[in-house]
Amino acid sequence: MTYLFETEEHATLRSSVRRWSATHIAPHSAEWEENEEFPASLYARAGADGMLGVGYPESAGGGGGDVTMALVAGEEMVLAGKSVGVVAGLGSHAIALPPILKHGTPGQIERFVRPVLEGRAIASLGITEPGGGSDVAGLRTTAVRDGQHYVVNGAKTFITSGTRADFVTTAVRTGGAAHGGISLLVIEKGTPGFSVSKKLKKTGWWASDTAELHFEDCRVPVENLIGIENAGFLAIMVNFTQERLMIAGQCVAIAELAYRESIQYARDRHAFGKSLSGFQVTRHKLADMASRIAAARALTGELAVRWARGEQTPALAAMTKNVATDMCSFVCDQAVQIFGGMGYMRETLVERLYRDARLYPIGGGAREVMNEIISKAEGY
Ligand SMILES: Cc1cc2nc3c(=O)[nH]c(=O)nc-3n(C[C@H](O)[C@H](O)[C@H](O)COP(=O)(O)OP(=O)(O)OC[C@H]3O[C@@H](n4cnc5c(N)ncnc54)[C@H](O)[C@@H]3O)c2cc1C
Known part of the structure; x- marks a missing residue:
């Protein structure tokens, strides 16, 4: 589709x-x-x-x-x-x-x-901190102006491509408490005081590197400030909306892949003298998978078109992310079930997709945080 x-x-x-x-x-x-x-x-x-x-x-x-x-x-x-x-x-x-x-x-x-x-450098985004990721307005990494530099102290965690990024678009606190004191700074690899503290081991997404980063009296030139000082929170929120669209798209893709693998396996595998797809219950599992993928794809497509038109749609993005991530978890779970014991073996793709899918209701904003965004927009 x-x-x-x-x-x-x-x-x-x-x-x-x-x-x-x-x-x-x-x-x-x-x-x-x-x-x-x-x-x-x-x-x-x-x-x-x-x-x-x-x-x-x-x-x-x-x-x-x-x-x-x-x-x-x-x-x-x-x-x-x-x-x-x-x-x-x-x-x-x-x-x-x-x-x-x-x-x-x-x-x-x-x-x-x-x-x-052009493939000559690697970029990461650093928002999440060891102390918390959902409450972005409460972030603690500080950047204090000193002449033509900001002196950065703090840590970021779960950063995708973090072990080898040439720079990190980093959320820092340049002003007072809460969302009005946040800015975005580009912090480059090799800047004294910036180090990768560890490479993290994960449930899924194994081929992508994920890191914890440390900043200690790290002097970042003021020309690396993105936009206006203390106006970073809104930029981060707008970026999250686009990220949630891309996450929904990834969920649709993962589910589609798990579904295709399942159709093939259901045709090839036999039990009780017939193929698995010979059982109505298997066909109905596949039909449910297909239906939910189609629904999530439709919503993701609508969000994409609205976003491309320039509409600001944080609540629709939150709804789409939740619908797509729930769908992906369901489809990957059903795929493992159709594969039986093989679905639990590292040699099958559906086993890996099942693990990969677990991230999506958490990364890019937890499911509960999405519901908070929807609740506020709907004015409950
Ligand atoms: C593989 C991976 C890659 C990632 N890549 C990046 C990256 O490149 N850059 C980056 O900055 N971050 C990245 N993240 C971080 C990700 O965005 C955060 O994990 C996510 O935002 C949640 O933050 P947290 O883990 O600190 O959870 P917390 O904020 O500690 O929340 C824990 C749980 O508490 C519950 N909760 C939190 N807030 C509320 C609320 N308001 N109401 C009800 N329940 C709530 C939710 O169930 C939530 O899952 C990545 C994470 C992973 C696992």
């Missing part, structure tokens, strides 16, 4: 991303997942081949198009590459670059955005 908004251009993009992912990711995905890392050279390959710049303006080194193109490219990369971890790692720029593109100066866009889209 495809999104309702898709045109010839999306179809062309789908086939080129499919070919690229089948060549450069799929043959290695199982090995990279087990190694808990993919080679850094893949960023360079993806950048050179235009895979990282889909949906980004050509003036910044991207390939043009809008968020609907990025959604479709992300889906094909999951379907054909068969590693959610690789797609998450390669795609960490999708959460790190938009605030720079939107609020950065032309000089900052040249310094930070272009090299990443």
Whole structure:
């Protein structure tokens, strides 16, 4: 199935991303997942081949198009590459670059955005802290102005691509308490006082590296401030809305992959003298999976179109994220059930997808936090 908004251009993009992912990711995905890392050279390959710049303006080194193109490219990369971890790692720029593109100066866009889209640098986003991620307004990493520098102290955790990022778009406290004192600073690798404190081991997304970062009297030049001082909270919230759209798209893709694997297995596997798909209960499981994927795809497509039109839709994004993540958890669980014991074995893709899916009701804003956003918007 495809999104309702898709045109010839999306179809062309789908086939080129499919070919690229089948060549450069799929043959290695199982090995990279087990190694808990993919080679850094893949960023360079993806950048050179235009895979990282889909949906980004050509003036910044991207390939043009809008968020609907990025959604479709992300889906094909999951379907054909068969590693959610690789797609998450390669795609960490999708959460790190938009605030720079939107609020950065032309000089900052040249310094930070272009090299990443061209595969010459790796970008991460640093919002979450060891003390908490949901309460962004309460973040504790401080950045105190000292002449032409900010002196940064604090820590960030669960940072995707954090072990090898060339820079981190970092949320810091430059002002008073709560949301009015938050800014975004680009902190570059090699800045004295910035270190990777550890690489984290995870339930899923094994091929993507995830890190805890430490800042101790780290002097960051004031020219690395993105936008206006103390105005970072709104930029972070807008960025979250786009992230939630991309997360919903990833959930649709993961579920679609688990569904396709399940159809094949249900046809091939036999029990009691017939194929699993010969049992009505299996066919109905598959029908439920298909129906829920279709529903989540429809909502995700609507959100994408609204976002591409420039509508600010935080509540719709929160609803879409919850619908898509719940759907993905359900579908991956059903896929494991259809596979039986094999669904619990590391050699099957559905076992990995089941683990990967567990992140989505947490990452990019927990399910409960989404419901708070919806409640506020609905005015209960
Ligand atoms: C694999 C992975 C990759 C990630 N990548 C990044 C990244 O690149 N950059 C980044 O900045 N962060 C990243 N994160 C962090 C992620 O966004 C946070 O984990 C998430 O926002 C939740 O924050 P927390 O883990 O601190 O949970 P907490 O804030 O400690 O919340 C814990 C739980 O409490 C409940 N809860 C919290 N608030 C409320 C509320 N208001 N009402 C009701 N219940 C509530 C929820 O059940 C929630 O799951 C990543 C996380 C993972 C696991």
